[in-house]
Amino acid sequence: MSFDPETIGELPETVPVFPLEGVLLLPRGQLPLNIFEPRYLQMFEDSLSKGRLLGLVQPYDDEGGADQLQRVGCLGRISSFSETDDGRMVVSLTGVARFAVAEELNVLTPYRQIRADYRPFESDLIADVGSIDVNREGVLDVLKRYLEANGMQADWPAIESSNNEALVNSLCIISPYGAQEKQAMLEAATLAERAEILIALTEMVLAQIGQAGGANDNAVQ
Numbered sequence: 001m002s003f004d005p006e007t008i009g010e011l012p013e014t015v016p017v018f019p020l021e022g023v024l025l026l027p028r029g030q031l032p033l034n035i036f037e038p039r040y041l042q043m044f045e046d047s048l049s050k051g052r053l054l055g056l057v058q059p060y061d062d063e064g065g066a067d068q069l070q071r072v073g074c075l076g077r078i079s080s081f082s083e084t085d086d087g088r089m090v091v092s093l094t095g096v097a098r099f100a101v102a103e104e105l106n107v108l109t110p111y112r113q114i115r116a117d118y119r120p121f122e123s124d125l126i127a128d129v130g131s132i133d134v135n136r137e138g139v140l141d142v143l144k145r146y147l148e149a150n151g152m153q154a155d156w157p158a159i160e161s162s163n164n165e166a167l168v169n170s171l172c173i174i175s176p177y178g179a180q181e182k183q184a185m186l187e188a189a190t191l192a193e194r195a196e197i198l199i200a201l202t203e204m205v206l207a208q209i210g211q212a213g214g215a216n217d218n219a220v221q
Contacts, residue, residue, distance in 0.1 A: 003052075003077045003096065005125055008118040011075060011097060012053055014105065015116045016043050019059035019067070024182040025074040026169040026194075027095045027124040031056070035089040039110035044078065044089055046109070052078040055116065056093065057101065058179055072187050074098045075116065095169075097124035098186065131164035133192035135199065139168060142202040149209045168195045177201050 005011055018033075018040060025031045035044055047054045057073030076093035083089055099116035107113045123129050140159070147154055159167065172185045172194060181201055188194035 003094075005096070008097070008122050008125070011099075011116070011118055012051065013115055014113055015053070015055040015075060015099070016047060016109070016111055016113050017055040017057045017069065017073060018043065019057055019069060019112065021058050021060075022179045022182060023056065023058070024173050024175075024186055025056045025076050025093060025095045026173060026186065027074070027097055028127060028165065029095045029169040029173045030079075031076065031093045031095070031173060033091045033093060035091055036087070041087075041089060043109070043111040044081070044091060047078060048081070053096070054078070054093075055099065055114065057114070058183055060179070069101050069104060069112075069114065070183055071101055072098055072183070073101060073114075073116075074186065075118075097121055128163060128165045130191040133190065134164040134168060134195045135192065136164055136167070136195075138199050139171065139195050142199050142206065143171065145206055146202050149206060164195075165191055168198065172198055175201070 023031070035041055043054065053075060055073045055075050058070045059067050060070060062068050075096040075098070077096055078091055079094040080092040081089055097118055098121040099118045100120055102115040102117040105113045105115060118124075143154070143159070146152075162170070168191055172182075175182075175185075175198065177185075181197075185194050185197050188197055
């Protein structure tokens with residue numbers, strides 16, 4: 001069953017959170033997860049009985065070494081799950097809307113919970129918002145060159161049939177970039193801005209690959 005809230009009033013204010021570094025979830029994007037740690041198994045089991053909703057937020061260490069949460073995360077809904085013989089859960093999360101972490105709550109649960117503020121991201125509930133402004137040709141161009149540079153294949157008919165939101169968000173989710181880059185993608189004000197971040201990061205990687213290739217060519221000569 002799908003979950004298509006029309007207003008942020010339909011979203012939970014108190015949200016259990018799964019802190020994962022270098023992992024990105026975006027509205028209507030799909031994220032597979034392999035859950036094995038007992039406290040997070042408990043969190044997912046609790047979420048299944050309470051609307052299937054939970055938040056994904058990147059953690060970071062502050063100057064004192066304390067484990068903090070980034071200021072923006074994304075609410076996800078458990079869209080499918082299965083349990084393995086060795087006690088793990090294989091889960092698929094579907095992004096619903098981003099939120100600002102208003103505060104972390106003092107709780108008795110083994111997992112962390114926060115008070116979420118969805119107001120800065122209310123437009124996340126509108127599918128394809130801002131899609132018309134996306135530089136689709138630029139995204140497809142860097143994707144093609146990245147795949148060629150790495151000897152990788154892709155399902156181009158499926159890619160070309162994707163709408164701009166699905167194309168940009170899915171590529172950002174599966175992109176190989178680091179925690180800071182993923183957070184920048186998450187916090188992008190618009191879909192077009194997120195696409196430009198993706199293009200810029202990929203261009204940087206392609207430039208590095210080109211420089212490495214040039215160095216190798218010179219070495220061979």
